[in-house]
Amino acid sequence: MNKNLIIAVSCFVIALSMFNANATTVIRLSPSADDMTPVLVKALQGTTDKDIKIIFEKGEYRFLADYAMERYTTVTNHDNGLKKVIFALDGYNSVEIEGNGANFIFHGRVAPFQVFNSQNITIKNLSIDWDIPFTFLAEIMAVNEKEGWRDVKPRNGSHQWALKNGKITFPNVDGFTFTELGSSLPWEADIKRVSLGAIDLKSRPTHVEKLDNGLLRIYEKLDSYPPVGSLFSSKGDRNVHRYAPAFHMKNAKNVEMSNVVVHHALGMGFLFERTEDIALRKVGVYLSEGSDRVISTIADATHFANCKGHVLIEDSRFENMLDDGTNLRGTYVMVDEVINDKTLRFKFGHFEQLGYEFAAPGDEVWLIQQPNTERQQVNIISKVNVINEEYSELTFEQTLPKNLQKGDLIENKTWYPSFTMRGTTIKNNRARNVVIKTPLKTVIEDNYFSSMMASILFRGESYFWFEAGAVGDVLIQNNHFEYNSYYGGEQAVLYITPRLGKVFNQKQLYDQNIRFINNKIDTHGGRIVWADRVDGIVVENNSIERSIHRAQLFPDAPVFEFKNSQNVTLKNNRYIGDYNVAVVVDKTSGETLKDDGSIK
Known part of the structure; x- marks a missing residue:
């Protein structure tokens, strides 16, 4: 028996249908220039059903913080605290959100989506952005290292900032402002990627003054000054600049997301905690077309903390975030x-x-x-x-x-997933493309990667981040790596480097069973594989070409280096171009090394 109840509320309609005693609330929303937060909150509060479907007509929707639901939230790798939540979806048997190409514009410090203690979650066909980004951006016009100042031309447009009492404040939204420029990086203006040789710095100017020509002169002694002509981007105080991810799922199950794009977020793009079986297809974290910005998300594009089942990322695109493309790990x-x-x-x-x-x-x-x-x-x-x-x-x-x-x-042990990434592009971001820490089967294939640090990093660590653990079954094949490891610190395309405290054995085998095969690597020189404490790694049939004409930051770095490892195989690899050192192994690694000498 079917019963339909239609309730008109402001600019939306809720349709409640019943079938075999299982009720599904259907919420239909239309575009409006007004704040949609109270409309959405009222709709969600108007049902007690455990199955919900929200349908948006194509168009633009604005969400403000004023009438958002507020609750204290713990958010791994972010700042815990009271969060203004727009979509607060808790305790559902099923959640479906159909965007139909809608664009959501958020304002201020809000957490767009929190989906907790729910299952059978489908979100598709929508994009999200902020009207005012939580970053400061300026072009470097002149530098005087001796006197310790740099002249900058701030970018305005969607960015918002002010000069008060000799300090730059931003974004100055709803009473919130950062007290310092904080974590900062220079970017190549034309390509919008981190400058060659850049390092992270915490910018705390002693004084800032406005010049007659409208430029700002920032007085600050730095170990390394950004290049003239670069864009200098800052994201504020470390203890408050990770407010919330765009999508936060916790204790969830059976998640499907497709054609969902995050153009900006006040933390990560997609964060999953203790969630089982996740599929991300054609999702994105990247700048909107024609954007005046260089930063998409403040942190990782995707992050999976103590998940299980299977995690799939397919045919997706992650660019310009200020941390990793994907970090999948335990604790x-x-x-x-x-x-x-x-x-x-x-x-x-x-x-x-x-x-x-x-x-x-x-x-x-x-x-x-x-x-x-x-x-x-x-x-x-x-x-x-x-x-x-x-x-x-x-x-x-x-x-x-x-x-x-x-x-x-x-x-x-229970909460680890297997992982597959294929057909995905990750580039122009700070940090790594992919960071993996699971003992279960991992396949990374048919992707395009370019990253300022290591492209693929395996690093279980028993201090600082405390992110577990050792990988046990990894296949990396048929990927294209192009222009990696251009950070100011030495990295590698594939970097395996456990970071364990002094109380632990620093030579004991850790990661195991890694195959790096049939990959194409276009490089400006430097390390391709750098591995420590690995038991079983095969590097086979990879094509490496020094085709990128940029300065090699560490010219003495070998192509391959292995330390404290065993069962290393190098076979049928090809290198076109110049390099100084082919293979470096220590005594332990050399005892079981199998090297056919194809790169020597």
Whole structure:
């Protein structure tokens, strides 16, 4: 039996249909020049159904913060706190959002989408942007390194800034402003990519003055000054410049997103925490056509923290973000105290992981006891007692090792996904193209990558970020790498570099079973593969050409280098152009090296 109830509210219609006792609320929205936030909030509050479908007519929609729902939110790798949430979607059996090509424009400090404790989520055919970006951008007109100043011509357009009491403030939206320029980088103006040899800097000028010609003179002693003609972009104070991702999903399941584009966000583009089975097809993080900006998202384009099932990224495009294209990882937490033979207290290591849901009853975890970096005893959690955002207690089904001690690590075995990325372009961003940390099957194929740092990075780390863990089955094939590792610090196209604290064995094998085959690499010189502590890596049938005429920053760097590794195979690789050193291996790596000498 079908029953239809249509309710007209302002500029939208809610259609409620029932079929076999399962109700689905359908919300239809039309474009409006007015603030759509109260309209949407009222519509969502008007239903108790567990299945919801929101349909937008094609057009532009503006969302302001004034009437957004406010709630305290913990957001991994962002700033915890009160968030103004536009789409607050919690506890649904199904969520479908059809954009029909709609463009959402957000204003101020808002979290556009939070989808928590829900499943069967489909979002498609929409784009999001901000009217005023949360960055400052200026052209470098002159530099005086001796006197310690640079003259800049600020970009206006959609950017918003002011000079007050000798300081640049931005974006000055709804009472919010950054207190310093903060994290900054120079960009090549024509291509909108980070300048060759650039390094991250924290810009804290001593004084800024306005010149007669309308330029600003910024007084600040720097170790490295941006090139004249470059665009200098700043994103503000580190402790507040990651407000929220555009899309944040937590404790979700069965996510499908397609033709969804993020042009700007006050954090990451797409963030998933403890989410199972995710497919991103034809999604994007990149600048809108004709944009006067150089920055898309403030942080990663996509980030997957302790997810499981399978994660797929296909036929997508990520550009101009201020961190990685994709970061997929687990989490290490530290043993703080062993309370009894089945209970311990742990502590989060990084300030942006506080309040993170690390584990739940029924999860399997690995215990990693220093100095051994191997995943050791497996135990099952029977109870979790959250003390506060920094500390929690775990009770286990089986007895804990008697020698477990403070500083040992815990890694969640249950919440790791397999991963596939194919047909995707990632370029012109700060940091890496892809960062992967999962022991399950990983396939990276048929992509185009260009990145200022390493293009593909494997780095489990037991300090600072505390991002786990070691990879165990990786195939990297048929990709095109072009102009990588142009950062001011030495990197490689494929960079494998565990970062484990001093209490752990610095020579013990960590990552394993990596195949880097049939890839095309266009380079300006430098390292192609740089690996430490790998057990089993095959570098085969790759075509490398020094076809990019830019300065090589580290001319003595070898093409391939291996340290503390075993079972390394180099076979049928080709190099066109000049290089100084082909292969460097230490004694340990050389004992099992198989090198056919195709690059020598």
